[in-house]
Amino acid sequence: MTDSGRSAAVVIGKDGLAALVEVLVERGRTVIGPTARDGAIVLAELASAEQLPYGWGVELEAGHYRLRPREDGMAFAHSAGPQSWKTYLHPQRVRQWSAERGPGGEVTLRADSDPAPSYAFLGVRPCDLRAIAIQDRVLTGGTYADPAYRDRRDGAFLVVVECTDPGATCFCVSMGTGPGVGEGDDEGYDLALTEVLDDAGHRFWARAGSAEGAEVLALLPRQQGLGTVAAEATATAARESVTAAAGRMGRSMPPVSLQRLMAGSLDAKRWDDVAARCLTCGNCTMACPTCFCTTTEDVTDLTGDHAERWSTWDSCFDLDFSHLHGGPVRESARSRYRQWLTHKLGTWHDQFGSSGCVGCGRCIVWCPVGIDITEEAAALHAETWSMLESPEGGARP
Amino acid sequence: MTTPVPYEVVRWESETADTATVALRPAGAALPSFRPGQFAMLYAFGVGEIPVSVSGISRADQGLVHTIRAVGAVSGALYGLRPGTSVGVRGPFGTDWDLPAARGHDLLIVAGGIGLAPLRPVVVDALAEPDRYGRVNVLVGSRTPDELLYRAEIGHWSTATAAHVAVTVDRPDDRWTGEVGVVTALLHRARFRPHGTVAFVCGPEPMIRATARDLVHRGVPAQRIRVSLERNMRCATGHCGHCQLGPLLVCRDGPVLGWDRAEPLLATREL
Amino acid sequence: MTATPVLDALPAGSRERLALLGREVSFPAGALIFEEGGSADRFWIIRSGSVALTVHVPGRRPPTVETLGPGDLLGWSWLFPPYEWHLGAEARGPVRADEFDAPTVRVLCVEDLALGYALAQAVARVVADRLKATRMRLLDLYGPSGSGSMP
Structure with a gap:
């Protein structure tokens, strides 16, 4: 054919x-x-x-x-x-x-x-x-x-x-x-x-x-x-x-390079705002069709001579996710939400050559407190933009 | 995820109260050869797996040497392995120190604590072919004299080679006659031309940052300061997401990278 | 030639003026160069050998806080009132050093303010480096948890 x-x-x-x-x-x-x-x-x-x-x-x-x-x-x-x-x-x-x-x-x-x-x-x-x-x-x-x-x-x-x-x-x-x-x-x-x-x-x-x-x-x-x-x-x-x-999309992302926006927003105040609402439950990562993170689990039977290794879904919102003998690298809710969003929209490009978001909206729907990824991206954009426009920030590029 | 390959423990040497160096030999087929700076995932039967840098590479018998500090369940189990027992090994993973690229340069090898382990094969390789490099400096910081790794070997580097070797401890005991202080205090007596130097730095992250900043101040170009980083790792193959550091996957883009890339990432808290 | 960070930090003219005030001295192994509480009326730039900074603790050998070697400034308490040593210094082997008379240098600093400023800044730099080093050691980074690269 x-x-x-x-x-x-x-x-x-x-x-x-x-x-x-x-x-x-x-x-x-x-x-x-x-x-x-x-x-x-x-x-x-x-x-x-x-x-x-x-x-x-x-x-x-x-x-x-x-x-x-x-x-x-x-x-x-x-x-x-x-x-x-x-x-x-x-x-x-x-x-x-x-x-x-x-x-x-x-x-x-x-x-x-x-x-x-x-x-x-x-x-x-x-x-x-x-x-x-x-x-x-x-x-x-x-x-x-x-x-x-x-x-x-x-x-x-x-x-x-x-x-x-x-x-x-x-x-x-x-x-x-x-x-x-x-x-x-x-x-x-x-x-x-x-x-x-x-x-x-x-x-x-x-x-x-x-x-x-x-x-x-x-x-x-x-x-x-x-x-x-x-x-x-x-x-x-x-x-x-x-x-x-x-033409009937319910939402949209700001029409900018989200990769650059994320890379330039690591110190944004908005992270504190969203962290005050985020329960770090990880629902967004479970519902997301691209979130791929896994952890491992080692099990043995009663004799101790048969062991298995399993991989299970994990979430970057989990405190143990970044554990490093003394404790977690990302302890605050702020840093864990920032990790999820900057990875999804930004550093995913660096790591895998594309965005990690496909606009399905699952993370918005299944967030128990209704955090909206498009609203957060827009707020980060607005904050960065206002910084660029402020007298100290100089003129818009 | 690839499946571990069985290796046999052929030698176990105590380094300190909680640290041992184990030599492994493939029980069957060997893994591809490791380069200094790369790491293996070591599997303790039924307990789990952790990333451990190679602290020695035995090219003759395809053996691997690892220095293991018992700090958790898996490292504790690996520390307890004795000759004759088996361990699962995956690898080699990650970037290496890239010693060949340092040809013609002075070498500055700066280690803190167990950070000497991943650097040991670099020292061994550099001293095996001293003509290829300028002055070789090995600066080592340890908590106490008893916690210093590879004591006999460091003594050999110091007396039987042309390398400038200096060891400093935080807490001396009554027998200690060497230096007391932090490892960065050894820098101004090391012999190197800042613009013609490649530095290799490994240790706890604050020690890496302090050392790299000092070296930049002395004129060593940031991209020629190679540092080795550590993050949580589950798979080592870029699939589990745990070792992310901003745009990097440390298992793939690290653990060894230039200070020019590492510096902004380490400067961001909780990244 | 060993680098001497303190002298190297001075502008050329000042460096020579200061160097004229120095005189070479030597200490045998085990010599107490100064003691805690003593009058800080001198300072040294070590040429060779190693000096331990120690604290007197009854009932035990004086613990070594830090060691200094060639090129290092030995002593900074001479620059600040009450001009008293807060640690002891002991030669760990034969030591050669350039010794400076502190009151003379302090007078020179007042007479030549540019030299004074440069020297004060150079000494402050040494003190700052030692403070940073001390803070780093306070962290006990190589200790049982929180140490190491790959475990």
Whole structure:
């Protein structure tokens, strides 16, 4: 199949989406997607497309998340939920190695060799697709690659669904990470869908981004064929609704180099202000789709001759995170919030060549005191700006 | 994360009441060779893993030497390992002192406390090829005479080589005939041309800062003052996030770096 | 030639004027160069050998607070009233030094204010360095916790 054939679009209906889940399951994949449960849209293993959150939307604000029924019955008219795909690609607990001590005291070490599941992720939002790419760079892009992450990632089939109904905490446009995806083979997805619901019905504009995506797409029942007038109309409607979504972002980052802003704000007064509110609970780091930090845990069995090393999610808000025999390097809440924000928006560029933020808004929603990353960045910008404008600071550059 | 490779403890020598130097030899396949300044992750069975700089590199038998101070659970367990037992090793990790780049320069090696451990292979390598360098100065600060590492070896450097070796202690005992004071007080009697010097500094962070500032004041270019830093480390492969120091991952961009880069980072509190 | 930070800090003319006042002296090993509470009427710039600054503690050998060597200024209490030594100084081996008569130098400092200022600043620098060094040692950085590079 040629590249042009691969990116050619077709239109599928709800039956096509149901078939997509069936095809992926038949191909031996564990299909993970959104479903409404426990008052939230969570990620779970899907046996059928009926489990998708048809008719559910979300109401988002800082420190606020409510599931809301939608009359239109759309499946993907909701934005980021409490989890992200790192739950599956970079799980909370991973065994890294096992060690046995023989009778003579000799130690044998074995890398963990559990085979990675073959995942298919259905409903990856564009911001989360970029978040996966960021974790790829962190965990496999340097001198050392995390082999277990690489195996899980290499085997994953990604079905992106573009955003047509952003939430009040979304700011992907200002991060350049959404609400749509590009076309072609190097976008990082296998299939891309855009949900369209208008007088012509409820349908999905679908295109492939990989050979396997094209193969799967070819197996689905089409509502509108390639190149038909109806298909073109659906494509146009889809593009228009994604463009409209870009204009309805609830929030935005200040339009400046956040890397430079962070590097120049280490002594800002604003850190004291945010530290007075921050509970250092680490929720933002757990909800963030790119936060990757882990700690280690060594366990032994009762005989003491079998030991395992596990890695578990960790948070830079934890006091022990920076522990150095005498005590933590970052003791104050101020320094720990500053570490998180300056890393996410600033030093991530130095370390991994991009921003660590994709504008999904999860950290805003899931902060118990409603700290808003965009508001903090704007306040830092305003403070730096006012310093530059003050008489002592001289003229604006 | 890579899996540790088993090494066998072949020698254990007490240095001080809580510090020992252990020599390790690969039980099977060896890790790639280490350079002075780099570190290994040492795994004490069932207890955990910590970063430890190499304090010796035995190129003949691919062995590694580490000087371990028992300050925590893992270092305590590693300190307690005796010949014949096994330890898991990962590495080599991090940047090195880059001694070859100092060719033709005077060398100023300044160590405080256990900071002498990562510097020992630099001294050994520099003294093995003295023609490549100008004057070699080794300045060592120790808390007490009993806590001085590698006593016999320092004596050898002092008497059997052309190096200028000076040791100072904070708290002398009745037998101590050497210097008393901080290690920076030894700088003005060292022989070096500031503009033609490469300095290697390791010790507690306040000692590093005081030494580096003194050297800059004496005219040594900041980028030629190489310091070795320490931060919490879990993975050493750049994946756990613990060793961040501003834009740096110390496991990857350190532990050894130039004072020109380290200075602004160390000047920011709680960075 | 050993560097002598105190003299090197003086402008050329002042350095020569001061040098004229110095006379070379030597002390045998174990000599008490001065004692705590004694009149600080002299100071020295050490040429060779090592001098221990000590404190008298009944019942034990006088503990050494710091050692000084070639190029170092020995004694600064002569510059400030009440011109009394607050530590003792003992030659740890044969010591050679340039000795200066403090009252003469103090008079010179008053007569030649530029020299006086430069010398006071040079001595203050030595005192500041020793204060910094003392503070560093107060931290006991190499002690059981908080020391070392990689543990």
